[in-house]
Amino acid sequence: xxxxxxxxxxxxxxxxxxxxxxxxxxxxxxxxxxxxxxxxxxxxxxxxxxxxxxxxxxxxxxxxxxxxxxxxxxxxxxxxxxxxxxxxxxxxxxxxxxxxxxxxxxxxxxxxxxxxxxxxxxxxxxxxxxxxxxxxxxxxxxxxxxxxxxxxxxxxxxxxxxxxxxxxxxxxxxxxxxxxxxxxxxxxxxxxxxxxxxxxxxxxxxxxxxxxxxxxxxxxxxxxxxxxxxxxxxxxxxxxxxxxxxxxxxxxxxxxxxxxxxxxxxxxxxxxxxxxxxxxxxxxxxxxxxxxxxxxxxxxxxxxxxxxxxxxxxxxxxxxxxxxxxxxxxxxxxxxxxxxxxxxxxxxxxxxxxxxxxxxxxxxxxxxxxxxxxxxxxxxxxxxxxxxxxxxxxxxxxxxxxxxxxxxxxxxxxxxxxxxxxxxxxxxxxxxxxxxxxxxxxxxxxxxxxxxxxxxxxxxxxxxxxxxxxxxxxxxxxxxxxxxxxxxxxxxxxxxxxxxxxxxxxxxxxxx
Amino acid sequence: xxxxxxxxxxxxxxxxxxxxxxxxxxxxxxxxxxxxxxxxxxxxxxxxxxxxxxxxxxxxxxxxxxxxxxxxxxxxxxxxxxxxxxxxxxxxxxxxxxxxxxxxxxxxxxxxxxxxxxxxxxxxxxxxxxxxxxxxxxxxxxxxxxxxxxxxxxxxxxxxxxxxxxxxxxxxxxxxxxxxxxxxxxxxxxxxxxxxxxxxxxxxxxxxxxxxxxxxxxxxxxxxxxxxxxxxxxxxxxxxxxxxxxxxxxxxxxxxxxxxxxxxxxxxxxxxxxxxxxxxxxxxxxxxxxxxxxxxxxxxxxxxxxxxxxxxxxxxxxxxxxxxxxxxxxxxxxxxxxxxxxxxxxxxxxxxxxxxxxxxxxxxxxxxxxxxxxxxxxxxxxxxxxxxxxxxxxxxxxxxxxxxxxxxxxxxxxxxxxxxxxxxxxxxxxxxxxxxxxxxx
Numbered sequence: 001x002x003x004x005x006x007x008x009x010x011x012x013x014x015x016x017x018x019x020x021x022x023x024x025x026x027x028x029x030x031x032x033x034x035x036x037x038x039x040x041x042x043x044x045x046x047x048x049x050x051x052x053x054x055x056x057x058x059x060x061x062x063x064x065x066x067x068x069x070x071x072x073x074x075x076x077x078x079x080x081x082x083x084x085x086x087x088x089x090x091x092x093x094x095x096x097x098x099x100x101x102x103x104x105x106x107x108x109x110x111x112x113x114x115x116x117x118x119x120x121x122x123x124x125x126x127x128x129x130x131x132x133x134x135x136x137x138x139x140x141x142x143x144x145x146x147x148x149x150x151x152x153x154x155x156x157x158x159x160x161x162x163x164x165x166x167x168x169x170x171x172x173x174x175x176x177x178x179x180x181x182x183x184x185x186x187x188x189x190x191x192x193x194x195x196x197x198x199x200x201x202x203x204x205x206x207x208x209x210x211x212x213x214x215x216x217x218x219x220x221x222x223x224x225x226x227x228x229x230x231x232x233x234x235x236x237x238x239x240x241x242x243x244x245x246x247x248x249x250x251x252x253x254x255x256x257x258x259x260x261x262x263x264x265x266x267x268x269x270x271x272x273x274x275x276x277x278x279x280x281x282x283x284x285x286x287x288x289x290x291x292x293x294x295x296x297x298x299x300x301x302x303x304x305x306x307x308x309x310x311x312x313x314x315x316x317x318x319x320x321x322x323x324x325x326x327x328x329x330x331x332x333x334x335x336x337x338x339x340x341x342x343x344x345x346x347x348x349x350x351x352x353x354x355x356x357x358x359x360x361x362x363x364x365x366x367x368x369x370x371x372x373x374x375x376x377x378x379x380x381x382x383x384x385x386x387x388x389x390x391x392x393x394x395x396x397x398x399x400x401x402x403x404x405x406x407x408x409x410x411x412x413x414x415x416x417x418x419x420x421x422x423x424x425x426x427x428x429x430x431x432x433x434x435x436x437x438x439x440x441x442x443x444x445x446x447x448x449x450x451x452x453x454x455x456x457x458x459x460x461x462x463x464x465x466x467x468x469x470x471x472x473x474x475x476x477x478x479x480x481x482x483x484x485x486x487x488x489x490x491x492x493x494x495x496x497x498x499x500x501x502x503x504x505x506x507x508x509x510x511x512x
Numbered sequence: 513x514x515x516x517x518x519x520x521x522x523x524x525x526x527x528x529x530x531x532x533x534x535x536x537x538x539x540x541x542x543x544x545x546x547x548x549x550x551x552x553x554x555x556x557x558x559x560x561x562x563x564x565x566x567x568x569x570x571x572x573x574x575x576x577x578x579x580x581x582x583x584x585x586x587x588x589x590x591x592x593x594x595x596x597x598x599x600x601x602x603x604x605x606x607x608x609x610x611x612x613x614x615x616x617x618x619x620x621x622x623x624x625x626x627x628x629x630x631x632x633x634x635x636x637x638x639x640x641x642x643x644x645x646x647x648x649x650x651x652x653x654x655x656x657x658x659x660x661x662x663x664x665x666x667x668x669x670x671x672x673x674x675x676x677x678x679x680x681x682x683x684x685x686x687x688x689x690x691x692x693x694x695x696x697x698x699x700x701x702x703x704x705x706x707x708x709x710x711x712x713x714x715x716x717x718x719x720x721x722x723x724x725x726x727x728x729x730x731x732x733x734x735x736x737x738x739x740x741x742x743x744x745x746x747x748x749x750x751x752x753x754x755x756x757x758x759x760x761x762x763x764x765x766x767x768x769x770x771x772x773x774x775x776x777x778x779x780x781x782x783x784x785x786x787x788x789x790x791x792x793x794x795x796x797x798x799x800x801x802x803x804x805x806x807x808x809x810x811x812x813x814x815x816x817x818x819x820x821x822x823x824x825x826x827x828x829x830x831x832x833x834x835x836x837x838x839x840x841x842x843x844x845x846x847x848x849x850x851x852x853x854x855x856x857x858x859x860x861x862x863x864x865x866x867x868x869x870x871x872x873x874x875x876x877x878x879x880x881x882x883x884x885x886x887x888x889x890x891x892x893x894x895x896x897x898x899x900x901x902x903x904x905x906x907x908x909x910x911x912x913x914x915x916x917x918x919x920x921x922x923x924x925x926x927x928x929x930x931x932x933x934x935x936x937x938x939x940x941x942x943x944x945x946x947x948x949x950x951x952x953x
Contacts, residue, residue: 398787398796400771400778409779 017512023084025073027091030163032066034096035059040150041103045143051107055143058102065095083509086500089160093492096159097123100151109144111135116481123488125151126159127495128371130245130341130464131487133477137250142231148246149238155495156242156371157205157275165198190276204279205241212237212267216260225257232256240267242371245341245464252343252472258327261344265334269303272338272366294406295367295378302377306333306361313354336361339372341464341472348471355450355467362457373462373494375425382410382418417499424498425460432456432490436483443480455479459487460494514538514577515869518563518593519584520546522840523609523632526862527581528554531869538572541584564592574600581865583609583630591615594626607865611748620920630864632857633752639860640834641756643853644738644807655889655938659922660915661724662692662887662940665731667713672730681705686726688924689719692914692940700942702912718914718938719924721760739763742805742830744791744821746777749836749857750811757809758783765805767791769812791821794828803829810835810851815842822851887914887940888949894933896953902930911941911949 038059045052080088100122104112112118117133124131125148132148134140140148154162190197216233219225227249235248249255253264270278273296280289290296311329314320320328328345335342336358347358365374385403393399402409433456440447447455451468455476458466465472476484493501503509513535517524520541528537528550537556540563541547547558561568563584574580580597582590587610594608607628610616619629655662667676674684680691680703693716694703701707709715717727739762743754746768754764754777764784768774771788778786789796791812797803808830810818815838822833835846837856846854892899898906903913903925916923917936923929931937941949 396785396787396800398789398800400768400774400786400788402775402779404782407782 016510017083018087018510019076019081019084020087022073022076022080023087023091024069025071025076026080026084026088027095028066028069028071028073030066030088030092030159031095031099032063032070033163034099034154034159035062035066037150037154038062038103038147041143041147044146045141048142050141050143052143054103054106055147057106058099061102062095062099086503086509089496090492090501090504092159093126093496096126096155097488097492100125100147103144103147107141107144109140111140111477112144116484117477120476120484120488121148122151123491124459124464125244125246126155127462127491128152128155128239128242128244128339128373129459129462129491129495130239131459131466131470131476131491132246132464133475133484135475135477137248145231145235145248146238149235149244149248152242152244152246153209153238156244157202161198162202164195165202190279200279200283201275204275204283208267208270208278209237209241212240212263215263215267219257219260219263225260227255227257228260236264237267240264240340240342241271243268243271243338243340243366243373243462245335245339247342250473253331254344254473256344258323261327261331264342265331268334268338268340268342272299272334272370272372274367274369276369277367292406295381298381299367299377302364303330303334303337306337306357306364310354310357313351313357317351317354319350332358333361336463337364338366338370339374339461339463341458343465343472346471346473348465348467348474352450355454358467359450359454359457362454362461362463365461373460375422375461378405379418379422381405382415383422386415386419421498424502428490428493428498429456429460432460432486435486436479439480439483439486443483445478445480455487456490460490462491462494513579513869514573515579515581516540516569516572516574516577516597518580518582518590519609520550520558521583521585522858523583523585523862523865524581525550526859527583527865527869528556530862530866532556535579535869538577540568540572562589564589564596566596569593569596569600574604577601577604579605579607579869581607581609581869583607583861583865585611587612587615598625607868609861609865613752628865628868630861630868631752632861633748634756635860635864636749636836636855636857637752637756639855640753640809640836640853641760643834643855644741644757644762644809644832655887655915656917656922656936659720659917660718660938661721662716662718662914662938663724663727664714664716665727667709667711667715667731669711671711675727675730676709676711679706679708683709686719686723686730689717689723689727690914690924692716692718692912702940716940718940720922723924725761738806740765740805742767742802742808742825744808744810744818744825745812745836746773746786747811747813750809751777751780753809753811754781754784765800765802792817792824794824797824797828805830807832807834809833815839815845818842819845819849819851822846823849826850887938888946889936889938890950890953891936892931892933892953896931896933898931898952899933900930902928906931911939911945914938914940 036059038055042052042055045055097119101118104118104121105115107113111134112121120133130152190200213233216228216237217230220228220230220233232248239246247253253261273290277290277293277296280286307330310333311325314325314329331344332347363375364380365376366372368376368378382403382405389401389403392401403415404410433452436455437447437452448468451466451470454466455470458464469478470476515531515535516538517527518540520539524539528539531537532554538559539547539550539556540559540561542560542562544560547560550556551558559568559572563582574597580601582593584590590608590610594606597604597606606626607630608626609630609632611631611633613631613634615624616629616631616634618624619626691703694701694707694709695714717724741757741762742765743750744767746766750766754766758764758781766777766784766786767789768777768786769790774786774788787800802825808825810822810833812818812821818835822835826833833851834853834855835851837843837846837854840856843854843856913925915938916925937953939949
């Protein structure tokens with residue numbers, strides 16, 4: 001008799017080792033609080049005289065579901081454990097995306113009301129991807145636009161991190177859920193209590209967003225940019241800081257003046273720095289914290305080198321010259337590397353070499369501890385060091401070489417996790433691209449090789465736009481529902497850094 | 513002087529042997545079989561008790577003691593004993609032996625309330641570094657934990673003309689160093705700018721470890737500089753040795769048999785290459801070209817391991833071997849089988865403590881040239897007439913300030929530097945002038 005069979009005879013109930021009720025309960029609590037965010041677009045809708053009931057209804061549905069789940073959770077006792085954390089994080093983000101899509105369905109907006117479109121747009125919002133199915137952004141209601149931007153802003157720093165910062169004591173035990181949303185070596189050293197850490201990060205995030213809004217409003221007031229309105233200033237600030245990518249204009253940031261674009265570039269670059277380091281530099285006035293950090297230095301270096309390469313290609317291909325070429329190169333490099341996805345020109349029409357650079361940039365990402373997605377700089381750094389160590393140990397097998405980050409040795413478990421992440425990330429990217437290609441074939445959609453690759457990399461890396469019809473000025477609308485589901489799942493997996501979601505798919509997670 | 517010694521092991525008994533004739537000694541130890549031999553051989557009082565017991569410290573008459581030495585092999589016992597002693601006798605001089613570099617650092621920063629801290633590991637490391645240091649050097653001494661070296665060189669034929677055969681003021685003397693003394697036909701002079709170093713002379717140089725190595729390269733171009741040393745054993749002792757050598761700019765390879773420990777050492781010493789190997793595997797020795805190393809240090813946990821590994825290393829071609837002695841008898845065994853230098857950690861530690869006992873204010877005294885000249889390490893009093901003077905303006909009275917230590921860091925002062933109260937000064941002087949120097953500073 002198999003061990004499983006014996007366990008079944010002794011008692012079937014013990015077979016699921018996860019406190020599902022407790023996890024659902026905590027997820028429900030989080031969702032209930034998150035549902036309050038629908039009040040913001042409600043107010044905007046009232047202000048602009050647009051229908052506000054879709055937001056109220058969405059908030060009521062999410063709130064009701066949340067409270068119902070929370071009630072379910074009362075049956076379980078004790079705090080949420082390490083293992084339940086993975087379920088809570090994954091479910092919360094799934095439900096948040098569904099919740100974000102509700103107003104789109106309820107509003108009956110023709111571009112978004114199809115349920116799969118709404119789910120895609122909602123997931124793209126909360127995961128700060130910025131891929132959209134909307135073809136004509138400007139025709140959307142202001143309240144819908146603000147809701148799209150706000151969903152990115154809320155997702156940027158992490159829903160659970162936000163909950164930890166503002167909610168009364170949650171039944172969350174450790175740092176693990178926090179870390180699956182906002183991983184980074186420095187992040188959890190800001191304060192003794194995780195709640196204080198979360199608060200500081202969110203305050204900094206809010207402060208930077210306000211600073212960006214203020215800077216853009218100054219541009220508007222001084223008349224330096226005719227295209228910029230206060231609504232654009234707020235809307236684009238809400239998607240710049242989380243490195244999101246939803247824009248309030250059909251042509252992304254193209255209509256705006258160079259000064260506006262440069263301000264946005266500066267804040268994108270800033271938002272790509274580890275927020276714990278930003279906090280130390282900006283709030284505690286310790287600028288050396290950033291300069292000494294190896295990841296921040298490599299991040300800066302890659303931004304400069306990437307921009308320089310793209311600049312050379314642009315000039316060589318005779319597309320732009322002089323200051324315009326610099327601005328184009330810096331903007332597009334920063335936007336794609338940090339996973340924002342803004343565009344100031346339709347780069348999808350650039351020559352192949354440059355497009356390859358663009359796709360490569362999608363795999364870089366920004367720093368750990370920032371709202372960016374993708375592989376992230378610190379993993380590139382560590383993988384590079386692991387490979388260099390392998391080379392050295394090939395010649396000297398007995399040589400003991402600890403890998404260091406900022407002079408601190410990194411333990412081997414962490415290194416294994418980094419390698420596993422990179423391999424899984426690439427694997428999922430390849431599977432995603434393959435599924436998109438197959439589905440496009442079935443739906444008889446004209447999807448080129450680079451387009452499939454860019455769509456998979458762009459959604460998994462939470463970048464946003466792909467190439468071809470899904471390029472920076474286009475939309476994901478032509479994809480079939482199946483492809484949209486695949487890409488929504490890619491965004492979800494990418495935002496949670498792969499492992500927490502994949503863990504749920506293992507038998508060992510659920511069993512004793 | 514009334515002296516109390518806690519711990520009657522090898523360190524304690526060496527100290528007793530050196531001090532018993534002139535001082536009144538009380539020895540505290542838990543083991544009767546360690547105390548009895550001492551009591552039979554020397555005229556002293558023994559107390560069989562735990563050194564970390566307050567009662568024992570009181571019974572020993574600590575309140576009336578001038579010097580209190582805690583030198584058991586256990587750091588914690590020594591720390592507790594010293595803190596009790598400080599309460600009993602606030603004015604006594606207190607010396608602690610520790611194997612933990614952290615405590616030495618604490619003491620140096622003034623946060624450990626003892627007058628002098630000695631670490632077996634560091635003393636051993638310095639002894640090893642001295643013997644590896646410079647082939648052309650006759651004698652070397654280290655001060656301020658290796659930050660300052662005093663080296664006596666014999667000037668051979670073919671020494672670099674950058675420093676030899678020209679007046680000192682024109683010579684290209686390595687940075688952070690100065691010539692303290694010129695010895696010609698057994699007459700020593702404190703050199704001025706007009707003096708010339710000639711072949712056959714001997715000179716005494718003070719400087720940073722890297723400057724001393726530069727001197728070695730200048731004076732003996734053929735022999736080259738030691739660049740590659742292999743340390744067998746990554747325990748506390750081996751790690752301390754590797755760190756000291758590495759700080760002198762020598763490339764160090766460490767071989768540690770235990771994987772976990774090897775990792776710790778590698779994390780602790782980023783500049784050393786650490787291998788996880790037994791050190792007695794011929795394939796490994798061959799593959800890593802251990803035989804090409806200029807010197808090998810054996811600091812494994814057991815003497816027989818050291819002995820075997822050293823012999824094997826010699827078979828593989830290592831020319832210069834140094835072995836750490838845990839058991840006194842091993843010295844003879846090592847030497848019989850061809851080990852070039854042996855270092856006994858307990859003996860060097862005891863020597864260091866005994867030196868200190870001679871004059872507590874003089875932290876370290878090295879003796880050069882058959883005791884005719886001395887190097888003093890003195891902390892300047894605020895009342896000294898030299899405080900506030902520039903070095904250029906100090907009247908030379910047969911003494912030369914070679915280096916000063918300010919805030920724990922060694923400086924090699926230029927002539928316009930000003931001496932400050934509380935500076936530790938390293939002075940080179942004739943023996944007969946030692947009392948004068950101690951008085952004016």
